Each structure stands twice: as structure tokens, then as C-alpha cells.
Amino acid sequence: MTIKNAFYAQSGGVTAVINATACGVIQAARQHPNKIGTVYAGRNGILGALREELIDTNQYSDEDIAALRHTPAGAFGSCRFKLRSIEESRAEYERLIEVFKAHDIGYFFYNGGNDSQDTAHKVSQISETMGYPIQCIGIPKTVDNDLPITDFCPGFGSVAKYVAVSIKEASLDIASMCESSTKVFIMEVMGRHAGWIAAAGALAQQEEGDAPHIILFPEVAFDKEKFLSKVKHCVETYGYCSIVASEGTHTGDGSFLAASEASVDAFGHAQLGGVAPVLANLIKGELGYKYHWALADYLQRSARHIASKTDVDLAYQAGEKAIEYALEGLNSVMPAIQRLDNGEWGFIPAPLKDIANVERFMPKSFISEDGFGITQAGRDYLLPLIQGEDYPPYVNGQPVYVKLAHNLTPKKLANFDI
Amino acid sequence: MTIKNAFYAQSGGVTAVINATACGVIQAARQHPNKIGTVYAGRNGILGALREELIDTNQYSDEDIAALRHTPAGAFGSCRFKLRSIEESRAEYERLIEVFKAHDIGYFFYNGGNDSQDTAHKVSQISETMGYPIQCIGIPKTVDNDLPITDFCPGFGSVAKYVAVSIKEASLDIASMCESSTKVFIMEVMGRHAGWIAAAGALAQQEEGDAPHIILFPEVAFDKEKFLSKVKHCVETYGYCSIVASEGTHTGDGSFLAASEASVDAFGHAQLGGVAPVLANLIKGELGYKYHWALADYLQRSARHIASKTDVDLAYQAGEKAIEYALEGLNSVMPAIQRLDNGEWGFIPAPLKDIANVERFMPKSFISEDGFGITQAGRDYLLPLIQGEDYPPYVNGQPVYVKLAHNLTPKKLANFDI
Structure with a gap:
């Protein structure tokens, strides 16, 4: 040679x-x-x-x-x-x-x-x-974890861990405050077409009722009424509602939520981006709950x-x-x-x-029946990666x-x- | 007794x-x-x-x-x-x-x-x-670090560490991508009236030219032209520009850059959020640079x-x-x-x-002359806390x-x- x-x-x-x-x-x-x-x-x-x-x-x-x-x-x-x-x-x-x-x-x-x-x-x-x-x-x-054949893509395991740890911590924060202050927290994560990263948030759940209470996947068409009803249920049941939302969350007709509320900022430029603020405003407007939201962006994929x-x-x-x-x-x-x-x-x-x-999407079998969480199969797949x-x-x-x-x-x- | x-x-x-x-x-x-x-x-x-x-x-x-x-x-x-x-x-x-x-x-x-x-x-x-x-x-x-007499407030040291570590990591990310993609990254942090948290981002700098290149404090009135000129300078000099922005960044007349969705909490404080997208759109509109932005919100103060x-x-x-x-x-x-x-x-x-x-504000002596960074005195104060x-x-x-x-x-x- x-x-x-x-x-x-x-x-x-x-x-x-x-x-x-x-x-x-x-x-x-x-x-x-x-x-x-x-x-x-x-x-x-x-x-x-x-x-x-x-x-x-x-x-x-x-x-x-x-x-x-x-x-x-x-x-x-x-x-x-x-x-x-x-x-x-x-x-x-x-x-x-x-x-x-x-x-x-x-x-x-x-x-x-x-x-x-x-x-x-x-x-x-x-x-x-x-x-x-x-x-x-x-x-x-x-980090998108969307290559076929390989069990997972290096980079995804770490972003999964970041999202699981971060939403666990932020949910403890809102749980402390919810009685007299913020009732809804939304963390927006990457994933334009596949919900792998958002799904990892579910690893923070250990018992029934644990946060995050709602996960929004690009694989599941966003249903406004169903979503608001679930938020309301969580606030009434647990005192607060913790949400992980994929940036790619979209409605049944395929339009991204993040693009739907384009507004013009103080400098006259169209303000785009952020499914989290759209959801937050929706919740505030329809249910009146005080909210906080975070958008992790590069923080999630660089968090060595x-x-x-x-x-x-x-x-x-x-x-x-x-x-x-x-x-x-x-x-x-x-x-x-x-x-x-x-x-x-x-x-x-x-x-x-x-x-x-x-492009490998999340199997349907990983998403829970109501579309807001993951199944045991999804959990079994994800947990070893973190x-x-x-x-x-x-x-x-x-x-x-x-x-x-x-x-x-x-x-x-x-x-x-x- | x-x-x-x-x-x-x-x-x-x-x-x-x-x-x-x-x-x-x-x-x-x-x-x-x-x-x-x-x-x-x-x-x-x-x-x-x-x-x-x-x-x-x-x-x-x-x-x-x-x-x-x-x-x-x-x-x-x-x-x-x-x-x-x-x-x-x-x-x-x-x-x-x-x-x-x-x-x-x-x-x-x-x-x-x-x-x-x-x-x-x-x-x-x-x-x-x-x-x-x-x-x-x-x-x-x-986390606001704004109590008098005490050298610092417990809670602040940890959010300072979170911000310093996170902006260092995200800046490595954008540095990797800037040649053919994103050129500006903005991380929005807490701090309505005092820029302590934003200042901590500067701890990520070790050598001349290190990110973050710009810090926006509530203590310094936002000057659009000066800001854009600095962003342009950084992109042309370092290939990218990394920014830490206080949620309380405001213009000379006192209006918050992110005031569009202001609501008021039980203490009568305006609830802020979203100076990063405003800055991002400003930069895109005026300079044409591709951007990413993150809003850490609760993630920063719960990051145990x-x-x-x-x-x-x-x-x-x-x-x-x-x-x-x-x-x-x-x-x-x-x-x-x-x-x-x-x-x-x-x-x-x-x-x-x-x-x-x-309420204790950051001493003026901690903010660099151009208003976009911290001085050695600021660094000497902050570094022991992380x-x-x-x-x-x-x-x-x-x-x-x-x-x-x-x-x-x-x-x-x-x-x-x-």
C-alpha cells in the first residue's frame, strides 16, 4: 500500500x-x-x-x-x-x-x-x-438526526440532552412562579421538517404530569383549538403549562406558524421568525395567561x-x-x-x-395518540442517546x-x- | 433563650x-x-x-x-x-x-x-x-445583581457563568459558518434596568477580537448608526459579529427596543422580551447580513x-x-x-x-468608552463570580x-x- x-x-x-x-x-x-x-x-x-x-x-x-x-x-x-x-x-x-x-x-x-x-x-x-x-x-x-440507516446522527445526542435538561430546569422555574405569575413557558427548538429535537424534551418527564406537557412536532399539523384546550387543561390541572415547540410547527395547509404573524418592527422591517412568540401571543390572547418563552437557536447545537x-x-x-x-x-x-x-x-x-x-422522519409510532407527546417506543429510542x-x-x-x-x-x- | x-x-x-x-x-x-x-x-x-x-x-x-x-x-x-x-x-x-x-x-x-x-x-x-x-x-x-451593599447577589454568579459559556459556544458556531452563511448572532439576556447579566458575556473574551463583539446595556442609550457601523466593522474584520443584548436595551428617549408586546406584572414592571429579533431585522434590513438569534429567558436563570x-x-x-x-x-x-x-x-x-x-446599577467605570463592552475593572469584578x-x-x-x-x-x- x-x-x-x-x-x-x-x-x-x-x-x-x-x-x-x-x-x-x-x-x-x-x-x-x-x-x-x-x-x-x-x-x-x-x-x-x-x-x-x-x-x-x-x-x-x-x-x-x-x-x-x-x-x-x-x-x-x-x-x-x-x-x-x-x-x-x-x-x-x-x-x-x-x-x-x-x-x-x-x-x-x-x-x-x-x-x-x-x-x-x-x-x-x-x-x-x-x-x-x-x-x-x-x-x-x-443535530437534525435525519440521516437514514445510522441509528442516530452524532450531534443529535447532545442537542437532545441539552433540550431535556433545559426544559426540565425551566419547568421547575415556572412551577415555582405559577401561582401568582407566569403560567405558560414555551421553548422553541430546531427541527424544520423532523421533530427529533423537540421529542427529546419529553425525556424530562419522569412521572405523570411532569413537564413538558406539550410538544409540537412538524409531523403533526397544528390544531389551534386542540392546542389551546390542552394548555388550559394543563394550567388548571398542574398550575402551569410547559411547552417544547419545533421551529417547523405548521398548520394543516403546510404554512409555518412562525411566518404567520409577520409584523413590522420599530425600524420598519418585517419581523419574522419565532414560533414561540406566535404561540405565546395566541395563548395570551385566547386564554389570558401570562407567559415566558425562550428560543434556543445556536445555543442548543453548540452546548458542548x-x-x-x-x-x-x-x-x-x-x-x-x-x-x-x-x-x-x-x-x-x-x-x-x-x-x-x-x-x-x-x-x-x-x-x-x-x-x-x-431524509428520515420520526416514525409515527414515536408520537403519542394526542400528538402532543412521545410513546414508550420513542422514549426507548431516545433515552440511550443522552x-x-x-x-x-x-x-x-x-x-x-x-x-x-x-x-x-x-x-x-x-x-x-x- | x-x-x-x-x-x-x-x-x-x-x-x-x-x-x-x-x-x-x-x-x-x-x-x-x-x-x-x-x-x-x-x-x-x-x-x-x-x-x-x-x-x-x-x-x-x-x-x-x-x-x-x-x-x-x-x-x-x-x-x-x-x-x-x-x-x-x-x-x-x-x-x-x-x-x-x-x-x-x-x-x-x-x-x-x-x-x-x-x-x-x-x-x-x-x-x-x-x-x-x-x-x-x-x-x-x-439574578439581576442589583441589591446594594452586598458584593453580588446569589443567583447572579450562575447566570453570569451561563451567559459567558453560552455566548462562547454559540460564537464558535457562527465563526464556523460565517464564510458562506450566518454572519451575525444575537443572544438576548435578562436585565431590564441594569446590564450586569449582559456584561457577563464579556467574560467569554480572552483575546483581542474574541466574541462577543458587542454588548448592549440598558445603561447606554441605543444609537442605531453607531451600532450598525460596529456590526459592519466586526463582520468585515472578524468575518462575523456576535452580540449580547440586554432585554432592557432602549433608545435615548427611554423607549425599549422590545416594547411592542409590553404587559405589566404584579409589581408594575413592564414584561419585556424580544429585543433580539428587532436588532436582527434592523441588521438584515440595513446591512443585509444573514442572522440567527437566541432568547435565553428562563433557561439562563434556571441553568443549575x-x-x-x-x-x-x-x-x-x-x-x-x-x-x-x-x-x-x-x-x-x-x-x-x-x-x-x-x-x-x-x-x-x-x-x-x-x-x-x-437599585444598584452597574458603575459607569465598568462600561468601555464606546459603550459596547466592559473595562478591566468590570472584568475584575465579574470574573471571581463564575x-x-x-x-x-x-x-x-x-x-x-x-x-x-x-x-x-x-x-x-x-x-x-x-
Whole structure:
């Protein structure tokens, strides 16, 4: 086996644990210097390859690479850029081959969600259609948890833990105040098309009556009357009502709640966004309850301080496994997480063609009959994903996250217009 | 010294550590059974006294009381209820005395912020003006950090840590994405009149250029042009702009940026929320940058999972100290935290008359010249408050928070209309 260099890049929305995957890739590669030469990280995802903006990861010490394991977000920069097909955009693929050749790259690792696995799949076809030998391994990552085949997507376990812990804490807050003050709390979470993240809020429930009392999924059409009736019931029964709402909550005709109450702010700009304030105003208007609402946004997917150890471990192992697959000569696969009967986890190589552009929704069987909660099956699926804590080190009261300078490898090629 | 019972209650907005104070009060009282008999907790603050809704804390095991130390929010319920003066509402004071007499209560501990210390102060005057012997000790609590005399208010240190950690993490997220996607992130935090909480975001900065790049304080009038110019500068210099905005951000004429949905709480305060979307739309409209925003709301003040150990320890000690003052025969005082030269902390008994209704704003010397950051003096003040981590225990991936059943002591008196 000749020594070839590797290209690794991070793509799409980042997570609390995507750098743990980078750590797994780089640490595993460093154990095989006779097979894998330099690991180049792409600056800002696939754009780094197209622009020949390569970061030689040998510039980083073992300590810095180890610190990636506990550092959230994308240390090498990410991007939202979707490669078109080879037929549509042959020039981009020729550019990739040119860059790969110039830097002797034989392994391509792409770490991302749906669109990114599609990109990885397209790149993997280069060997066959364009004759340049490259082994392409996709590595799963997305808080949306919507990749098929893999049991879950690294990044999701940590956002699930964040949402479960946060709604538990905020619900204790409102429970303390509800007698004479706020009666409704709404936490808006990510999930435009799939309700995985919102569903995780249900893990905060331990006994009948525990918060959150209502979960709103994109999979269930919002029914105003049914919703208000449930809110009223909760306030009358428990004294308060705690709600987790997906950003993608929409009505039966498909229109997002967050877009329905566009108003103009003090500066004359249309004010969009936020299903939580729409729900809050609805409740205030129809039921008169005092409310509070939170919108977690990036806080939820970057919250490395409360990451799930299970998620961190599997994000790391997915990176290691990608190297293993590459060394085994595989191409066009993604390490997919398997839940084993003994409570452990394993991986299988899943074909990228079966993953690219396939979006996995929550099974209907995970959503309770009234549409406002999850079933035991849903709970059984979710609970293992938030197991264990994996705190970052702290100095002076703050987590120590590594920042890697993006010193680029000298370019060998002319510029390329994207 | 005869044995007298004690009344303890939690008041106003709750925090991640107010139960640690309850733990300190009850554990310390249990060590002096020859002086303090039963500690009755008021159900929902002072309302529990007026309604004779008393919770005998002897019903809880030592383990349950110990667990209060790591449980956020108010285990006995809180309230937003402000006692009027004795002249205005003599009947309420007579009722208090009636309840105190009926349950042999000689100590009154009230755990809260500005309005609550005012209530404590009024109750403390009962001895003098109405002849019923009661020792009244206020205990500081408020995430707003706006009580005078005390170095800081328990609850603030933990929200400060939450904000610093969260904005650091979210800023890493946006830094990863900014090249091809989101360029501005805004995190809205609490603080109607004082910018203490927003200021804590600055602790995430370690080097020149570090996020957050802009902090908006209620103490500084919002200047649209100056703000937009700074946002543009940050995006052009650092690639992105990370902002922490106080909910109380307002223009020179005093109008809140987020005043559109103002309603009024029981204390007569405007209920705010949503300065972040206003800023986001302003930036989008004027500069065209893609944005994300988060509104932490209750998440920030209930986040026991990332509490400051310093804050937890001092919240606990404030409870212990309140018992100590009571046993020393003090009345109408509050244990005020003192920062000692050796890096340690101490307490002094501060007169409630000097605390009630006095609101402490951030010193001007803590705010940087351009109004968008903090000075070294501000940093020196804030940094000690977030030192140390104090994680709650976890079972099955979730923090274990204690829930105390509110079994009420049998009433001896007729109902009282409030």
C-alpha cells in the first residue's frame, strides 16, 4: 500500500461534537503513517478543496488535536455549498481532481448531514466516472438526526440532552412562579421538517404530569383549538403549562406558524421568525395567561458544556471508523451507527447512494395518540442517546476550547472561480 | 433563650441557587434544636404566611434537604406580591402577627431581591410598631445583581457563568459558518434596568477580537448608526459579529427596543422580551447580513447544570449566615457578601433599611468608552463570580433534582382574604 494524503472537511450546520469526529479522524490517521500521509483539512468544507485552501493538520500538536474532542463547532470552518452533479458541473469535479492530484490526496472524508452525504456520494463517483482513484467516506453529523440507516446522527445526542435538561430546569422555574405569575413557558427548538429535537424534551418527564406537557412536532399539523384546550387543561390541572415547540410547527395547509404573524418592527422591517412568540401571543390572547418563552437557536447545537457522553464517544468513533474503512479499501460508504442488543454500539459501512438525499422522519409510532407527546417506543429510542456526561476542562471558570489557526498549505494551482 | 419556630420563604423570580440558600437555612437551623424549633417554609413566599399555608420542613429527610443544594428554582414556590406599608394595609400585618402567634414563629427569613427586601424590611418593623417580637432577616437572591451593599447577589454568579459559556459556544458556531452563511448572532439576556447579566458575556473574551463583539446595556442609550457601523466593522474584520443584548436595551428617549408586546406584572414592571429579533431585522434590513438569534429567558436563570460553584457556595452560606444572625439576636438585617483581599469571601449584616428599594446599577467605570463592552475593572469584578463548577448528580443521563411535596401544616385560623 502506497502512502496517500487525506482530505477531511466539515459541512453544513455544526454541532457540539463534530470536532470530536475530526479528532477521531486525525488521531486514527496519525497511527498509520505508513498508509496515510498528511491529513489536510478543508477550510470551510468542500470549498477548501475547490479553492485549494488546505490546512495541513500536522501543524497542530497532539494536545491541540486531543482538545478537539471537547471543543464545539467546526474548527476548520464549515459551509453550506452543494455540489451539482458531474453532468451539470464537470468543471468543479475536474478542479477537485486537479487539487487532489496536486496534493497527492487519495482519501476524502466528508463530515455532514443530508446535503453533505450527497456531496460525498458525488465525489465518490470520481473514481469510476473520471478515472482518478479516490476513496470517499462520508461521516455522519447532524443535530437534525435525519440521516437514514445510522441509528442516530452524532450531534443529535447532545442537542437532545441539552433540550431535556433545559426544559426540565425551566419547568421547575415556572412551577415555582405559577401561582401568582407566569403560567405558560414555551421553548422553541430546531427541527424544520423532523421533530427529533423537540421529542427529546419529553425525556424530562419522569412521572405523570411532569413537564413538558406539550410538544409540537412538524409531523403533526397544528390544531389551534386542540392546542389551546390542552394548555388550559394543563394550567388548571398542574398550575402551569410547559411547552417544547419545533421551529417547523405548521398548520394543516403546510404554512409555518412562525411566518404567520409577520409584523413590522420599530425600524420598519418585517419581523419574522419565532414560533414561540406566535404561540405565546395566541395563548395570551385566547386564554389570558401570562407567559415566558425562550428560543434556543445556536445555543442548543453548540452546548458542548452539557454534551452527551454517548454522543461524544460515537462522534469520535465515527471518525476512527472512517479511517478504518479507508484503510480497508472501501469507497462510497458512511460508518452507520448500530444499536446492539447488549446496550453497546457498533458500526456498519452504509452505501452513500442509500443515504444521499434520503431524509428520515420520526416514525409515527414515536408520537403519542394526542400528538402532543412521545410513546414508550420513542422514549426507548431516545433515552440511550443522552447517557453520560462529558464535561470539557475549565480554567478560570470557563471551558477551555481550542482554536486552531488556519495556516494554509502553499497553493500549487491557479485560482478557480466557484 | 426560648425555642421559637422559624418562617422561611422564597420570593420573586427564582434562580439556579435559591434552593441552595434554603438548604443552608434549614441545615443550619437543624443544628440548633434548642433555639430554633420547626422551620416552616411559606408556600409561595409571603402569601404562605398571609394564607397560613405553612410547610413543616421536618417532613423532609436530611437527604432531601441536602438535595436542595443542587436543585434549581424555588422548591417551596415563590410569588410576586409586594406588601404595602403598615399605614396602608394594617390588616395584612395584623394577619401576619396572628399567623406568627398561632405557630409560635419568632424568626422570619425572606429570600429575594429588591421588592422582597422591602417586604422583609416592613415585616421587621412589626416588633417596633406593633409589639410582636420577631427577628427578621432578609437573604439576598436575584439574578439581576442589583441589591446594594452586598458584593453580588446569589443567583447572579450562575447566570453570569451561563451567559459567558453560552455566548462562547454559540460564537464558535457562527465563526464556523460565517464564510458562506450566518454572519451575525444575537443572544438576548435578562436585565431590564441594569446590564450586569449582559456584561457577563464579556467574560467569554480572552483575546483581542474574541466574541462577543458587542454588548448592549440598558445603561447606554441605543444609537442605531453607531451600532450598525460596529456590526459592519466586526463582520468585515472578524468575518462575523456576535452580540449580547440586554432585554432592557432602549433608545435615548427611554423607549425599549422590545416594547411592542409590553404587559405589566404584579409589581408594575413592564414584561419585556424580544429585543433580539428587532436588532436582527434592523441588521438584515440595513446591512443585509444573514442572522440567527437566541432568547435565553428562563433557561439562563434556571441553568443549575452549569452553575458557578462560587455562587452556589455563597448562596448556601448566606442561608447559614441568616440563621447565625438570628441566633445572635439581630433584626432587620441581611447577610451581605464581602469580597476579601485574600480572594476569600465574608459576610456583614447590612441594615434592611439601606437595602429595601435601592437599585444598584452597574458603575459607569465598568462600561468601555464606546459603550459596547466592559473595562478591566468590570472584568475584575465579574470574573471571581463564575469560578468553579458544581455539577448536580446525574442518573440516566439527566440531572436529579428533588421535588418536595407541599404538605401543609393544619391551619389554626380562619381564612384571610388577600
